[in-house]
Amino acid sequence: MPSNSIVICARSKDLRARIEATLSAAEYATVSVPTHADAMAAVRRMPADLIVAEGLAASGAVASLRTAIDGRVTPILLLA
DSSP, X not given: OOSSEXXXXXXXXXXXXXXHXXXXXXXXXXEEESSHHHHHHHHHHSOEEEEEEESOXXXXXXXXXXXXXXXXXXXXXXEO
């Protein structure tokens, strides 16, 4: 099991729930949030090993989210 969580950021509650269920079944710790602002707050509170994000590519929020933690780049898996 990873030492840090995976942040799931998606507007759709159903999509968040499906991703969270899949990752939790594989024993990954997850934090699920609906917005970019919530994802920023989540990774600042607790560093994540990965961010799974839906709908951020067009918003330009990817760069700020990837570098939300000083000196660390967090990988992001973008969902379309």
